[in-house]
Each structure stands twice: as structure tokens, then as C-alpha cells.
Amino acid sequence: xxxxxxxxxxxxxxxxxxxxxxxxxxxxxxxxxxxxxxxxxxxxxxxxxxxxxxxxxxxxxxxxxxxxxxxxxxxxxxxxxxxxxxxxxxxxxxxxxxxxxxxxxxxxxxxxxxxxxxxxxxxxxxxxxxxxxxxxxxxxxxxxxxxxxxxxxxxxxxxxxxxxxxxxxxxxxxxxxxxxxxxxxxxxxxxxxxxxxxxxxxxxxxxxxxxxxxxxxxxxxxxxxxxxxxxxxxxxxxxxxxxxxxxxxxxxxxxxxxxxxxxxxxxxxxxxxxxxxxxxxxxxxxxx
Numbered sequence: 001x002x003x004x005x006x007x008x009x010x011x012x013x014x015x016x017x018x019x020x021x022x023x024x025x026x027x028x029x030x031x032x033x034x035x036x037x038x039x040x041x042x043x044x045x046x047x048x049x050x051x052x053x054x055x056x057x058x059x060x061x062x063x064x065x066x067x068x069x070x071x072x073x074x075x076x077x078x079x080x081x082x083x084x085x086x087x088x089x090x091x092x093x094x095x096x097x098x099x100x101x102x103x104x105x106x107x108x109x110x111x112x113x114x115x116x117x118x119x120x121x122x123x124x125x126x127x128x129x130x131x132x133x134x135x136x137x138x139x140x141x142x143x144x145x146x147x148x149x150x151x152x153x154x155x156x157x158x159x160x161x162x163x164x165x166x167x168x169x170x171x172x173x174x175x176x177x178x179x180x181x182x183x184x185x186x187x188x189x190x191x192x193x194x195x196x197x198x199x200x201x202x203x204x205x206x207x208x209x210x211x212x213x214x215x216x217x218x219x220x221x222x223x224x225x226x227x228x229x230x231x232x233x234x235x236x237x238x239x240x241x242x243x244x245x246x247x248x249x250x251x252x253x254x255x256x257x258x259x260x261x262x263x264x265x266x267x268x269x270x271x272x273x274x275x276x277x278x279x280x281x282x283x284x285x286x287x288x
Contacts, residue, residue, distance in 0.1 A: 070120065070122070070127075073120045073121070074120070074131055074134070077118050077120070077131075077134055078134050080116060080117075080118075081116065081118065081134045081135040081137075081138055082137075084114075084116045084135070084138045085135070085137035085138045085139075088138075088139055089114035090114065091112065091113045091114055091141055092113070092114050092116060092138060092139060092140045092141060093113040093114065093115050093116070093140060093141060093142045093143075093144070094115075094116045094118055094135060094138065094140045094142070094143045094144065095109075095115060095116070095117045095118060095119060095144050096118045096119065096128060096132075096143060096144065096145045096146075096147070097118075097119045097123065097128070097144075097145060097146040097147050097184075098119060098120065098121065098122065098123035098124075098128075098146070098147060098149065098150055099119065099120075099121040099122065099123070099252060100119070100146060100149075100187065100252065100253060101117060101118070101119030101144075101146055102117065102119030102120060102121055103119075103252065103253070104117065104119070104258060104261070105255070105258055108255075108258050108259065108262045109262065109265075110262060110265050110266040110269060113141075113142075116135065116138065116140070118134065118135060122150055123147065123150060124147070124150045124151050124154065124156075124164075125147045125148055125151050125156075125161055125164035125165060125168065126151075126164050128145075128147050128164075128168060129164055129167050129168050129171070132168065132171050132172065132175070136175055139176075139178075139179075140176060140179045141179060141180065142179060142180045142181075142182060142269070142273060143172055143176060143179050143180070143181050143182065144182050144184060144229075144265070145168065145172075145181070145182070145183050145184065146183075146184040146185075146186070146187075146231075147165070147168070147186075148161055148165070148186040148213065148217075149186050149187065149189075149210075149251070151164075152186075152205040152209070152210070152213075153198060153201045153202060153205060154201075158209075158212070158213055158216065161213065162213070162216055162217065162220060165183070165217055165220060166220060166224070169181065169183070169220070169221065169224045169226055170224070172226075173224070173225070173226065180227060180273055180276065181226040181227065182226070182227040182228070182229050182268075182273075183217060183221045183226060183227070183228050183229070184228075184229045184231055185214040185217065185218070185228070185229065185230045185231050185232040186210050186213060186214055186217075186232070187210075187231060187232060187235050187242060187253075188207045188210055188211075188232065188235060188236050188240060188241055188242045189202050189205070189207065189210075189241065189242050189250050189251050190241055190242045190244065190247055190249075190250025190251070191203065191207060191239070191241040191242075191250070193241070193244060193250055194249060194250025194251060195249045195250055196249040196250050196251040196252070197249075198251075199250070202250065202251060207236075207240050207241055208240065210232075211232065211240070214230070214232055218230065227272065227273075229264065229265075229268055231261065231264055234260050234264060235257065235260065245257075246260060
């Protein structure tokens with residue numbers, strides 16, 4: 001065995017294998033869905049799932065949502081988390097992050113779970129860290145986290161961002177010891193094709209830096225015993241930028257972009273999360 005092979009950690013091999021399978025599966029699934037939609041003239045998205053089929057928390061329409069203050073958002077998410085904590089729906093899955101998570105269309109979220117969206121537009125890693133306590137009383141099976149692009153846009157250093165990521169991981173592991181925690185890679189941006197209103201600040205962040213930050217985040221996640229879902233390769237073009245068809249403005253995602261993310265979540269849950277959940281269920285059943 002060569003020296004390089006000896007020093008290459010086993011988790012890296014497993015991560016490469018899992019993400020290689022994920023990329024292939026997502027590509028095939030999206031291709032299949034597009035063929036079906038073209039043939040039948042329909043979409044293949046699942047119906048949205050409500051908590052125990054109860055009425056949803058009253059929230060402003062999409063137009064007014066853009067005008068909400070940060071505290072108003074926190075108050076809304078606090079109410080929704082309280083409903084989830086009181087009702088304790090089965091297979092609760094939390095989506096925590098910024099506007100990319102916030103605007104995930106409910107009808108595109110993978111079926112079979114009760115989803116609690118805890119995203120806020122413009123959120124930073126420090127902001128998310130401070131409001132994790134909102135869903136302390138919930139009992140999620142899985143917590144998906146994507147955070148960091150707004151930190152980069154605001155000029156935070158990699159060290160500051162990664163330190164906040166470590167603290168988020170520590171908090172979630174302590175507060176939700178039975179949940180599977182999945183950190184997702186930061187997505188690239190559209191570079192020169194971006195039309196987002198904060199384009200100048202966005203372009204100041206090189207996509208190569210995002211790739212480097214993701215590599216460090218993957219290493220931290222593995223060392224701390226949480227999972228890492230590498231979405232980055234699914235969204236990049238040959239230049240390493242966010243693919244045009246997956247974005248509306250070079251930063252936020254289009255319907256097609258969310259379809260890719262949905263497919264990745266669905267497949268990752270099947271090949272990575274469910275086997276562990278079934279194993280844990282058998283273990284608890286054996287103890288009982």
C-alpha cells in the first residue's frame with residue numbers, strides 16, 4: 001500500500017463513494033422526471049405534508065414575506081416550532097438555514113416526512129446559532145442545515161464561519177442526541193451571470209473559496225460525528241459556477257434548482273439515513 005493511500009482517511013473514501021452514487025442517482029432521476037413530464041404533460045412533485053393534517057400557522061402571503069423584519073420571522077418560526085413540539089408529528093424533519101431553505105417549495109419537499117422549515121432570508125451562521133433554541137422541544141428524526149453564503153457576502157473570514165458551524169454542530173448534537181444531523185455544502189453562485197441586487201458583494205466571493213470552505217466543513221462534520229451532504233457538484237457548470245438553469249438571479253434557486261435539491265434529499269435519505277434509522281429502531285426494540 002502506498003504512503004498516500006495509508007494517509008487517506010477511510011471516511012473520505014466512504015464520502016466520495018456516497019456522493020458519487022448520489023450524483024449519478026440524482027442525474028438519472030431528474031432525467032426520468034423530465035421525460036415523464038414531457039410525455040404526460042404533468043409534474044411529478046409530491047403533495048405537501050402538514051403536521052398531523054392540522055391547519056398551518058397563518059403566515060403572510062409571499063408578497064409581504066419579503067417585507068418582514070428579522071424578529072417577525074423569528075416569531076413566526078417560533079410559533080411553528082411550538083406546534084411541532086406540542087403535536088410531536090412522526091418522522092419530523094427540520095430544514096434550517098437561510099433564504100435557500102426558506103423558499104424551498106413545500107410541494108417539492110420529499111414525501112414521507114413532516115417538514116418544519118426554519119429558514120430565514122439573509123440568515124448568517126451566527127444568527128442561526130443564536131436561534132437554535134426555538135426548536136429545542138421538537139423531536140426531529142433528521143435536521144438538515146445549510147448556512148454560510150450570507151457570511152461570505154458580509155465579509156466574514158473562513159475561520160469565523162467554521163467556528164460558528166462547530167458551535168451549531170455541538171449544540172444540535174447535545175440538544176437532539178437521537179436526531180441525524182446533516183450539514184449541507186454551501187452552493188456556488190452564478191459569477192458574472194448573476195443579476196442579484198447585491199451582485200458586487202457576491203462577486204467578491206470566489207467560487208473557489210466556497211469549494212475550499214466546503215472541504216473544511218466536510219472534515220469538521222465527519223470529525224464531530226454528523227453527516228455531510230455534498231450538493232455542490234450537482235449545481236456547478238464546467239467553470240465551477242452555479243448553473244444558469246438552476247437559479248433565478250445567480251444566488252437564489254429556480255424551480256429546476258429545487259428539483260435537484262429535492263432529488264438529492266430524497267436519494268440521500270434512502271441510501272444514507274433510512275438504513276441507520278432502521279438499525280436504531282431494531283436496537284431499541286431489542287432493548288425493550
